[in-house]
Amino acid sequence: xxxxxxxxxxxxxxxxxxxxxxxxxxxxxxxxxxxxxxxxxxxxxxxxxxxxxxxxxxxxxxxxxxxxxxxxxxxxxxxxxxxxxxxxxxxxxxxxxxxxxxxxxxxxxxxxxxxxxxxxxxxxxxxxxxxxxxxxxxxxxxxxxxxxxxxx
Amino acid sequence: xxxxxxxxxxxxxxxxxxxxxxxxxxxxxxxxxxxxxxxxxxxxxxxxxxxxxxxxxxxxxxxxxxxxxxxxxxxxxxxxxxxxxxxxxxxxxxxxxxxxxxxxxxxxxxxxxxxxxxxxxxxxxxxxxxxxxxxxxxxxxxxxxxxxxxxxxxxxxxxxxxxxxxxxxxxxxxxxxxxxxxxxxxxxxxxxxxxxxxxxxxxxxxxxxxxxxxxxxxxxxxxxxxxxxxxxxxxxxxxxxxxxxxxxxxxxxxxxxxxxxxxxxxxxxxxxxxxxxxxxxxxxxxxxxxxxxxxxxxxxxxxxxxxxxxxxxxxxxxxxxxxxxxxxxxxxxxxxxxxxxxxxxxxxxxxxxxxxxxxxxxxxxxxxxxxxxxxxxxxxxxxxxxxxxxxxxxxxxxxxxxxxxxxxxxxxxxxxxxxxxxxxxxxxxxxxxxxxx
Numbered sequence: 001x002x003x004x005x006x007x008x009x010x011x012x013x014x015x016x017x018x019x020x021x022x023x024x025x026x027x028x029x030x031x032x033x034x035x036x037x038x039x040x041x042x043x044x045x046x047x048x049x050x051x052x053x054x055x056x057x058x059x060x061x062x063x064x065x066x067x068x069x070x071x072x073x074x075x076x077x078x079x080x081x082x083x084x085x086x087x088x089x090x091x092x093x094x095x096x097x098x099x100x101x102x103x104x105x106x107x108x109x110x111x112x113x114x115x116x117x118x119x120x121x122x123x124x125x126x127x128x129x130x131x132x133x134x135x136x137x138x139x140x141x142x143x144x145x146x147x148x149x150x151x152x
Numbered sequence: 153x154x155x156x157x158x159x160x161x162x163x164x165x166x167x168x169x170x171x172x173x174x175x176x177x178x179x180x181x182x183x184x185x186x187x188x189x190x191x192x193x194x195x196x197x198x199x200x201x202x203x204x205x206x207x208x209x210x211x212x213x214x215x216x217x218x219x220x221x222x223x224x225x226x227x228x229x230x231x232x233x234x235x236x237x238x239x240x241x242x243x244x245x246x247x248x249x250x251x252x253x254x255x256x257x258x259x260x261x262x263x264x265x266x267x268x269x270x271x272x273x274x275x276x277x278x279x280x281x282x283x284x285x286x287x288x289x290x291x292x293x294x295x296x297x298x299x300x301x302x303x304x305x306x307x308x309x310x311x312x313x314x315x316x317x318x319x320x321x322x323x324x325x326x327x328x329x330x331x332x333x334x335x336x337x338x339x340x341x342x343x344x345x346x347x348x349x350x351x352x353x354x355x356x357x358x359x360x361x362x363x364x365x366x367x368x369x370x371x372x373x374x375x376x377x378x379x380x381x382x383x384x385x386x387x388x389x390x391x392x393x394x395x396x397x398x399x400x401x402x403x404x405x406x407x408x409x410x411x412x413x414x415x416x417x418x419x420x421x422x423x424x425x426x427x428x429x430x431x432x433x434x435x436x437x438x439x440x441x442x443x444x445x446x447x448x449x450x451x452x453x454x455x456x457x458x459x460x461x462x463x464x465x466x467x468x469x470x471x472x473x474x475x476x477x478x479x480x481x482x483x484x485x486x487x488x489x490x491x492x493x494x495x496x497x498x499x500x501x502x503x504x505x506x507x508x509x510x511x512x513x514x515x516x517x518x519x520x521x522x523x524x525x526x527x528x529x530x531x532x533x534x535x536x537x538x539x540x541x542x543x544x545x546x547x548x549x550x551x552x553x554x555x556x557x558x559x560x561x562x563x564x565x566x567x568x569x570x571x572x573x574x575x576x577x578x579x580x581x582x583x584x585x586x587x588x589x
Contacts (some may be wrong), residue, residue: 006180006183006184006458006461007458009176009180009183010180010455010456010458010459010483011455012176013173013176013177013180013459014455014483014484014486014487014490016169016172016173016176017173017487017490018490019169020166020169020170020173020224020228021490021493021494021497023165023166023169024166024221024224024225024497025497027162027166027220027221028221028497028501108576109267109268
């Protein structure tokens, strides 16, 4: 192949190389210009479907008080904890537990616990729960005077 | 999933462009060198397309919301690197092709195994021990091996491997998990000395131990580039975790002290620094490599001499340490600048991922991984262009070197995993209040 053609092709290659980077920059630019709320909003319908509920359902096992030790509560997608009759995790005997004390629920493969404005608070591993927090296997959650452990 | 997110479609478009670019460069290099099309251009095109497509499908499957530009840019750098390696040595090209396939396999495996980046946090001490163990491997007699005065390789059968490359990732994960937990304790003093509150060294102990140990190992192995990379990673991560700029000052001071010590104690270092300050008086010995690199870069000029057309045979370590000089020679300032733009985009994207993260561990890990990529590029390109002393470290994704390639693909997979996690909202705020109301 003659040299001028090779040289020309070299320039073509460099031009396409910069074209590639322009495309990359455009991809970045398009995302930067998006309104701030858009990425989570756009992704929201996809996210729950992308995470099937195959994450083995954990359960709550009472560790203390002594008389209830070993009592198990299964954890479907959402349970409420409290002394009210409708609560799936019913702690009727613990007077330190509020009627509607807390809820434990699943989002995107995570298990979360949220305090629902209880009088005596919910504690995850000894720390007060003020906003929904992720819980993992082995974590200890305290509602009133009852402590439970998350097990699989 | 019915329809791929827009980000994946962008990625696929860029990947197709990468295949064209790499294929075109390979053909051009063949014409430039031998005057005809490379014999294996067909299989070559199929191979890069299949490899990138496999990586892309893995992304669609397990990280569909992740950033769209990291994978194509890495693929482009890898492709350009391969073409230049193939142009320099057929033997190395065959090995590099094998390592590239292994790198993509490691990329896919990382994406599939690490379902959530935050799960790594729980194995922090495992990562610490694995990291230190990997660093120690080359020092073992029998499998360890000295190459060019640095004891970094282990050889198993026909393969040489640099375990230190993987160790960097392992220790970055360890640093991130420990620092996140103690960020508050590190950012303000808790122990009273006289009138001042100072940092309690107890909180830093495990990190300092791991870090000090790895620095000592690197120095025992004579790997100056990696020790600097490690040092910068550590200081950078402490800075990001605490938001205290004085750690940068402290780091600079410690670095100055360490360099002074290394200069006095390690003979290897002295030669490197002398060759850096005045290569011409050592033109036939230690300065030879730098000077040959210079000639190559200068000879390339603005537009380069054309792929495959230079006579870079005179550069020692042309396919590893000095590959940047070879690329600058054949593609010129314009091509070399494009290469650097690629790194800039990758590091910038990595930091953007870190900024968007909600979880502190993910944030710190993303920042740390980007830092590894950026500092490594800086150390080797700075060394080749004589901004800093030249140390043997690979140009990420481009240089010949299997372990580095595999490690960088794992790094990429971790960054993309974090990016996907970040884009996926864990809990929509509206759903949270529905029961409480």
